[in-house]
Amino acid sequence: RLRAELAARGLRRQLAEGGPQLLGRLIAADTVDELCLTVSPFLTAGDASRIAHAPQALTTPARLRPASILAEDGFLFTRYVRDRAA
Incomplete structure (x- = not known):
């Protein structure tokens, strides 16, 4: 319901920062396009x-x-996107 309300206001992209349970729920709902x-x-x-x-x-x-x-001081900062073609 929240996603639909935000989309109606023109806000089609949301950033979710949370723990494993929130991420698991978003993945199960098929709403994650980037990681x-x-x-x-x-x-x-x-x-x-x-x-x-x-x-x-x-x-x-x-x-x-x-x-x-990206690599910096030994850390790797990665960004993955959903491959919808697969």
């Missing part, structure tokens, strides 16, 4: 799950393609 992901040059371990968490797995993963990759 910006930063890769850190540090090894660590813990009990964290994937970057996206949803109540159930998708039957068909969405295909993304790299749009830009």
Whole structure:
């Protein structure tokens, strides 16, 4: 409902910054067209799950393609876009 209201006001692009549950819900609703992901040059371990968490797995993963990759001080700043042709 919120997306429809924003689109009616001419706001067709939304940026969502949240945790794994929000991202998982947006992916499950087929509303993610881009993903910006930063890769850190540090090894660590813990009990964290994937970057996206949803109540159930998708039957068909969405295909993304790299749009830009920047490197700075060992960090990789990546931007992927949805490959709708696949």
